[in-house]
Amino acid sequence: MTKLSRIYENKYFRFFAALILIAIPVVLWILPADFFDYGTSISVFAWFGVEEYSYSTGMTRGIMHLLHFDFHTALSYNKLSIVVLPLLFILWLKLLLRQFGIVILKWF
Numbered sequence: 808m809t810k811l812s813r814i815y816e817n818k819y820f821r822f823f824a825a826l827i828l829i830a831i832p833v834v835l836w837i838l839p840a841d842f843f844d845y846g847t848s849i850s851v852f853a854w855f856g857v858e859e860y861s862y863s864t865g866m867t868r869g870i871m872h873l874l875h876f877d878f879h880t881a882l883s884y885n886k887l888s889i890v891v892l893p894l895l896f897i898l899w900l901k902l903l904l905r906q907f908g909i910v911i912l913k914w915f
Contacts, residue, residue, distance in 0.1 A: 825906040828899065832874075840875035843868050862887055870895070 814820055852863065862885075869888030872881035881888050901911055 821906045825903060828903045828906065832899065835871065836874055838871075840872050840877050840880075843871050866891060 865884035866888055869881040869884035870892055872878075872884065873888055873892050878889075897912070904911055
């Protein structure tokens with residue numbers, strides 16, 4: 808048994824990881840919807856000079872507005888945020904349930 812697997816099997820570590828996973832969406836929901844609207848937009852594709860083809864530009868802002876049920880503004884930032892948010896929710900739920908020993912979607 809490796810040292811990392813022993814740490815992961817520790818019940819206090821799993822409790823702390825579950826607490827952080829629960830806190831992340833709560834904190835994002837408490838923050839105002841326009842929290843990420845100001846400031847410089849950073850896109851990985853812009854570093855390579857292909858910003859006009861970037862599908863990720865505005866994703867964080869769009870997801871944040873979707874969390875606050877502001878669909879019109881979310882879609883104006885990035886139309887794909889309506890697809891990405893459910894995928895993020897499934898991934899979040901999978902990680903959270905794994906802390907309690909429940910495995911869902913083995914293929915994901």
